[in-house]
């Protein structure tokens with residue numbers, strides 16, 4: 576658990592959304608609460624579809640699962656609308672993290688102008704030792720959408736729209752000195768599930784025309800504020816999902832707002848190419864991939880790396896690669912990666928120069944040289960889109 580997740584707040588202090596008194600086993604409009612069952616061994620709430628979650632919500636389906644808990648699609652009998660309820664695992668550290676998430680969600684909701692950018696919390700309650708956060712129901716994540724489309728990339732115009740909204744939400748969080756720390760396509764949801772089918776340029780082996788899906792609307796919202804950190808603390812822990820993790824985190828240099836910007840850079844490349852930029856599970860290979868795509872890691876960063884990261888370098892100045900590689904496949908995986916500008920040229924036509932320039936700004940090794948979210952929004956890629 577990251578240190579940022581263990582900042583505990585009391586429920587009274589946090590609840591802006593009006594938590595009800597603890598659930599009693601009441602006979603409900605529309606049914607009764609199910610009999611008490613033990614949680615599963617990971618602390619997840621055990622349920623059957625069609626059951627009630629308090630007397631107010633009927634469980635319709637499971638929409639997702641993460642480290643913190645499960646997200647259930649429910650019918651709200653009071654408002655007569657569908658909602659997504661995150662039912663958090665009944666384990667202390669996840670309950671504590673959920674309270675931070677609620678705090679962050681309430682802070683983000685304070686500014687009317689930015690409400691369309693981040694998922695809206697409706698209320699929260701504590702049910703059988705599970706914190707339940709009720710959200711507006713959104714559509715699939717950008718990752719789910721890519722996956723269903725057999726990882727065919729999004730057109731650059733759509734990446735521009737996604738990028739703009741993503742950076743606007745990050746700029747807003749950073750203005751509030753909040754660091755998301757877990758930006759990734761799984762945590763960016765389309766607002767609507769509606770899509771259209773269009774012919775894709777790729778043909779299959781039988782020379783049949785392929786189709787791909789495009790969302791009808793480009794509106795997206797950011798979710799999952801369970802790992803959000805406050806920019807007033809020392810940050811040395813390991814954060815972010817591997818593929819989107821910034822170099823300063825791996826090198827143990829401490830991290831702050833720019834780690835979100837690095838993740839945004841990785842996400843934009845992935846949306847353009849259909850594949851995660853750094854597909855790795857190991858630090859040395861990860862750093863080697865970064866050097867392959869972006870050029871050498873600056874020496875001053877190598878010199879400051881913490882003791883556990885020093886082993887990735889030779890004579891304290893150069894990455895121990897390929898000598899330190901664990902397998903030949905690993906060396907091949909790094910070698911087959913394209914340089915960033917070639918990768919962009921492969922996937923974007925008309926906007927390639929400005930997109931590559933933006934990405935180099937987002938993916939600077941040195942965090943203090945990385946574009947801020949606001950600077951990125953002012954970049955020509957967003958200001959002067961090339962005519963299509």
Ligand SMILES: Nc1ncnc2c1ncn2[C@@H]1O[C@H](COP(=O)(O)OP(=O)(O)OP(=O)(O)O)[C@@H](O)[C@H]1O
Pocket residue numbers: 638639640641642643644645646659661694710711712713714716757761762764798799800801
């Ligand atoms: N408001 C929502 N509407 C629709 N689906 C949602 C909503 N919120 C979450 N989901 C789905 O549930 C999944 C898990 O949600 P979330 O990322 O908040 O959980 P988590 O336990 O914090 O995950 P992680 O392990 O990434 O931290 C999402 O990837 C998404 O598919």
